[in-house]
Amino acid sequence: MNEKKSAIWFALFVLFAINTMNFFDRQILGAVGESVRKEFGLSDSALGALGTAFTLLYAFVGVPLG
Secondary structure (H helix, E strand, O other): OHHHHHHHHHHHHHHHHHHHHHHHHHHHHHHHHHHHHHHHOOOHHHHHHHHHHHHHHHHHHHHHHO
């Protein structure tokens, strides 16, 4: 019984870690957006389009892979 309980807690930890990484993956562009804009010489509109493209790609790819 103790092994089963340990496996359940391990699975919960793994799912929590995956969800945390998934959240940070979606938020990273907002955190480093200014650095990306300066590095590649993007305008504010281009940076916004990059964010939109990421969101749309994430949505469309997430449906079949989800």
